[in-house]
Amino acid sequence: MAPDDYQETGRFAVTLDGQDYQLPRHCPHRGGRLDYGDVNRARGTITCPLHRSVFCLKTGRHLNGPECGDLTVSRAPASAGRDPR
Ligand code: FES
Numbered sequence: 001m002a003p004d005d006y007q008e009t010g011r012f013a014v015t016l017d018g019q020d021y022q023l024p025r026h027c028p029h030r031g032g033r034l035d036y037g038d039v040n041r042a043r044g045t046i047t048c049p050l051h052r053s054v055f056c057l058k059t060g061r062h063l064n065g066p067e068c069g070d071l072t073v074s075r076a077p078a079s080a081g082r083d084p085r
Contacts, residue, residue, distance in 0.1 A: 014039055014046065014057055015078045021057050022074045029053050029068035 010025035012035045023046065025035050032050030039046050044057045053065030060071030 013079070016041055016044060016057050018078050019058075019075045020078050022076070023055075023057070023060070024071055027051075027053060027068065028071065029066050034071075 011022045012025055013020040013022050015021075023034055025033065027034050027037075027048040027050060029048065029051060032048040032053075034046060034048055034055075036049050037046045038049070039057070045054050045063065046057055047054050048065065051066050053068060054063045055061065055071050056063055058073065058075075060073035062068060062070050
């Protein structure tokens with residue numbers, strides 16, 4: 001899948017510092033499942049499980065790994081009574 005062929009479908013939330021950050025479910029590189037990615041709260045990053053691209057949770061900025069651009073991230077107050085991811 002070329003990056004231009006990528007179709008984003010679905011979003012999921014990661015809670016960090018009292019905020020829910022809504023992230024795309026799939027990585028823009030080759031569609032890896034970011035909802036199975038490694039969240040590092042100390043660094044505020046998520047790492048794609050497929051080729052290990054690293055993104056900032058708060059801004060979506062691509063920080064490391066295969067070149068693929070940034071994530072579109074939106075935020076809202078953390079949902080009460082839900083297991084934080
Ligand atoms: S699919 Fe996420 S880094 Fe390749």
